[in-house]
Amino acid sequence: MSGYVRSLAVRAREAAQAVAALDGAQRAGLIEAMAAAVDAGRAGILDANAQDLARADAAGTGGALLDRLRLDDARIDGIVRALREVAALPDPVGQVTRRETRPNGLAVEKVRIPLGLIAMIYEARPNVTADAAALCLRAGNAVLLRGGSEAAASNAAIARCLHAALRERGLPAEAVSLVEDTAREHVLELLQLADLVDLAIPRGGEALIRFVAEHARVPVIKHYKGVCHLYVDAAADEAVATRLAIDGKLSRPGVCNALETLLVHAAIAERWLPGALAALAARGAELRGCARTRALYPQAAPATEDDYAAEFLAPILAVRVVDDLDAAIAHIRRHGSDHTEVIATADPAAAERFVRAIPASAVMVNASSRFNDGGELGLGAEIGISTTRLHAYGPMGLESLTIERWVVRGEGQVRHPESAQG
Template sequence: MTIAEQIRQIAENARKASHRMARLSSGAKNDLLLAMATTLELGTPGLIAENAKDLEAGAAKGLSAAMLDRLMLDDQRIKGMADALREVAALPDPVGEVTKMWKRPNDLMVGKMRIPLGVIGIVYEARPNVTADAAALCLKAGNAVILRGGSEAIHSNRAIAALLQGEMTKAGIPAEALAVIPFTEREGVLEMLKQEDLIDLIIPRGGESLIRFVVEHSKIPVIKHYKGVCHLLVDASADFAMAEKIIINAKTQRPGVCNSLETLLIHKDAAPQFVPQIAAALSNLKVELRGDEIFREHAPQAKVATEQDWHEEFLDLILACRVVGSLDEAIDHINTYGSLHTEAIVTSDYANAQRFIREVNSSCVLVNASTRFADGNQLGLGAEIGISTTKLHSFGPMGLEDLTTTKFIVYGDGQVRC
């Protein structure tokens, strides 16, 4: 069979298996996830042996030390994968939830019930733990899943999937509901992205170039997020000690991630007192400041911010800083340069807090809290399957519910339409 034929068959089998997945009880799904966790732990020696093949091939190919570290599995990381499966088992099952129900004038009872999406394709890069994490979330939400990991991790991914599939077979659940694309040619991804009649959703997990490649070639809806240019506005009425604490957390706690702070906006009335304070604190922490003219009047150590700096996701200890004349000017800045990811305000003013919450339409909007909370776990979704900065279907961090849709259910007693 050609690659195209094999991919077609995998997708057809996954579609068929998805009907079985959709009918599984919560108990059966949870038992499966717990059994999968145990089998991963028991299979540690085998997983480490397969992982060694990937590490060897990666070293021979000259992968960077950072890449090799992301690829590496050891006892602790395998234990981590198993624990993540147990956490997914502990989450409430979204399938079957009736999110609302109402009565029509003709006595029809109409409701909306959560159901699985069907078949979900995940395209990801080096880290092999995604194989277990993503599979667990998709299966728990009653879906079938087709995984296409990076070629560097192919032995590890296959070994993990084989253990998980073994537990499915033991439980009488079709293992085709957890498919791994078995070859590493790029043609495999391209063929997968064509199966619009069999795959309901594609989630790419990885860097911007992977995501752009998937969006470019997919006939299937893609949930994506390119970058996070997150803003924080220090209002005139802000508690400056609170603002300093939140800005330092948002910028420095983990600068390389998408919900870290990239642009600081400061109300002009706060600037004379607060700019020197925050500039000193951030400079002490080795954060490079790039400010507009007014910011630099109060913080001469700052470099000159260029137009490009307002667009930039630095992912590093660099912060663009601008003084704004009003809340409206701040919102205009965010609308012009933002990425719809996450924005925060620090304020003591009730009306400004409410306006910021209402009028800033990024996927996560915070008052008096760090942008670093824009994360599925931190917001209370349980595990996170990804984050979306496009507005269709999901917007922001995505949990189990985002792997479902709703159907209309109607209970009648003989009604016909006039």
């Protein structure tokens, strides 16, 4: 290992102490200053992004990756707006989540404190540089950023704006440290820094996340993929079920909270399924179904078992008719990814059974899978969605970038009075 990333991490961890010492209003003011710096620096950011786009175009990059990489004035307006939204969020640091007085008189509290140094490893989207920095700093942490090589110039330009805001406030620029050398060996070095990095959050494709998880000695929040299901129960309101299927699959097919599989109770399938699938097809969905599905809707292509485990990230929907709720639960337990699962039903007992049986990070009852998003769930902003059962599960907002510790206040109490006698 070269020691390059270790030296960055050492300085970032020292800078974390300065950030943690700020009060909530000071941290909010810092994020506001960052928003102003990005706004003022947009010309330089756009010039840098043009360089990244030219390199990507020369390399034959296209489609969704090129779109995620591209910045324009509207997208920079979005970055500025997102930073100001983070600044306005309630401060989680110092929040008391539990308080009681024990029989021996001890006052016991659980209090939120910053995690420390958070490493973000991400691809393509340069806006993550600003978003991740703002969320980490607002929660009292420092951040070590490693973006993808395809966005190197854009990330560096945004980081320069953030550093200017830090210096303006008399804070060390190292509180937002960017790994500008994007060689793979430096990712490996970062992932070994268990003595310096408190949490790593990879954000990108499944290959990146698996690479991080397999090589890390630091704690990692993982989100491999979103294989999300809608189960239409025998007691479903048919109009509601159709709306949930269309919105969940087609409102934005390439995101992790989009539906990938539709499960339909056999008792409602003959009546509801042909019309629902026709509505999906009319809006551009490609349908792949089991034999029972195709008997009711012959236009569907045959589905394979691999289709039921796939995150298509495209307007493709796998469909299966199931015998009952238990069969739907068994299918989801086999093929789901702990992201988002939905039931459409007017039967409260069926809904409760589904909620209790499904361990996903979000379970929706008569609501679209697309609501599993930090902003939609009231977090204001998110740094990612965790499908790992650690301290955070589901969308991660500011609270997920803190931890709870115990604070105990006494008046000289000892646990073993007989051994403490003078």
